[in-house]
Amino acid sequence: MAQTNEPTFQEIAETIRRLEELLDRVPDPLARDIRQKIAHLRALLLEQRSPNLVLVGRRGSGKSSLINALFGARVAEVGHVKAQTGRGRWFDVHGELGTLSILDTRGIQEGSRPEEADEADTPLDSILDEVRRKAPDALLFLVKSTEVDAAIDADLDVLAQIVSAVEQAHGSRPPLLAVATHCDLLEPKRTDLHHPDSQDPSDLQEKLRHVEAVERQLREKIRSRDELRGELVTVMGVSSYLSWRPDGTIRSDERWRLGELAQVLFRELPEQGRLVLARVTRVRALQEELANALTRAMASLCMGLAVVPIPIADIIPITSAQVSLIVGIAWISGRQLDLKASTEFLAALGVNVGAAFALREAARALIKFVFPGAGSVVSGAVAFAGTLAIGAAARAFFLRGVSAEEARNLFQSTRASAEAHPDRALTDG
Secondary structure (H helix, E strand, O other), rough: OOOOOOOHHHHHHHHHHHHHHHHOOOOOOHHHHHHHHHHHHHHHOOOOOOOEEEOEEEOOOOOOOHHHHHOOOOOOOOOOOOOOOOOOOOEEEEEEEEEEEHHHHOEOOOOOOOOOOOOOOOOOHHHHHHHHOOOOOOOEEEEEEOOOOOOOHHHHHHHHHHHHHHHHHOOOOOOOOEEEOOOOOOOOOOOOOOOOOOOOOOHHHHHHHHHHHHHHHHHHHHHHHHHOOOOOOEEEOOOOOOOEEEOEEEEEEEEEHHHHHHHHHHHOOOHHHHHHHHHHHHHHHHHHHHHHHHHHHHHHHHHHHHHOOOOOOOEEEEHHHHHHHHHHHHHHHHOOOOHHHHHHHHHOOOOHHHHHHHHHHHHHHHHHHHOOHHHHHHHHHHHHHHHHHHHHHHHHHHOOOOOHHHHHHHHHHHHHHHHOOOOHHHHHH
């Protein structure tokens, strides 16, 4: 479901609605092309939803710990002594920056009854009921790194039944990510994977070889199963250890490769779920990738709007789109701006809407006088370059924390480069 209940996104939705009304006055195929760009932006910003993730693994495999590690906060209880989770069910895990929809499952092959009652006969019954009810976006199979060869064939039987149930109920098979957890416990135990620079090089290499051996063994086990081989995306060893003091502050953080895992998961999710994952996990590479995709989509939209044959139509919609771009990038970073604050950021970059309009119209009039029909092409290039530059400045300011002056300098240099080399700007990622 689109999360447009926040005031920020209600304003963006209104901006897009006005753009679509404007296009009612524009002939095809130009209008059709711009509508396609708007549809892409809708998916990125307005149709965002919580990713649906199924975490499967026996008791002690680290399902709750992995959830906490992705959020960087204590949002899921960890069953230290007994099996913690009762009936498998979808539930929303809320963090400071967003929500993930998680299928909470009873531990496969658990040795005791969970603390929560479960009317289902087996852990598998609970899981199958829920994946038939709602389609998962991805399936994460968790195995403790020291137990990859401990009766894992039975776990893979369960996993295959889950994949089959999803296909029968929803017509598609979910991507499978195999995660070897607790890699921090592999020998040498006192060698810290999360602080590699301070470790003895030979000890570190020994531990990494053990991680690779675990991954290789788990990969071979899964690929030996015809019903799972095609869905396997990755096998990755991680450490998700986080410990909190009674006052809620973090006592110890030994997370390792969680950012890499999040990046793989990001690429497997549908477009509507990516923004939430990037925001929740705060993985800079994901935020940068998503903000860059948003920038290029908005720049392409503004280029299309700039050639719309309606008087003064190429300045107000373009400015609204550029302001919405700033709102979106700020939101990805974890901040929430309204359109007024975003307009102030635009002004801080040195963008003067009135002056920009006057200069653009003068340039178009002159070019039309010398080269009839070329004005729209030039205006489109200017709009594209300006929007790329605004996105670059916003990414630097909100995601990397540069100063306002540095952001303004980056805006100016990026715009100049894009205007001087439009072909390169169009093709560069």
